[in-house]
Amino acid sequence: MSERPDKYELQAQRLRILAGLYRKKAAELDMAAAAALATRSMRKFAEAWDAGIAQDVAQHPDLAELNIQLDGFYGAGLVRPGEETTT
Numbered sequence: 001m002s003e004r005p006d007k008y009e010l011q012a013q014r015l016r017i018l019a020g021l022y023r024k025k026a027a028e029l030d031m032a033a034a035a036a037l038a039t040r041s042m043r044k045f046a047e048a049w050d051a052g053i054a055q056d057v058a059q060h061p062d063l064a065e066l067n068i069q070l071d072g073f074y075g076a077g078l079v080r081p082g083e084e085t086t087t
Helices: 007-059 061-074
Strands: none
Touching: 007 061
């Protein structure tokens, strides 16, 4: 007959399994924390980008005029094929 493992070996095996589960959960939480920081960084980047664009337009009024001309030429938004207007 095979000898059954004693209760200490079983307890050690259970604890190792539990430790593995905690390592997995810790890795998931670490990933979530990194994603939160990346989100904050991307928001700050977008705010800085928008501020830079606004500053460029304010310093160069001809860019604002060009923007208006392009909107007039290309339109302010997308036009779907069935929605084309004829004037």
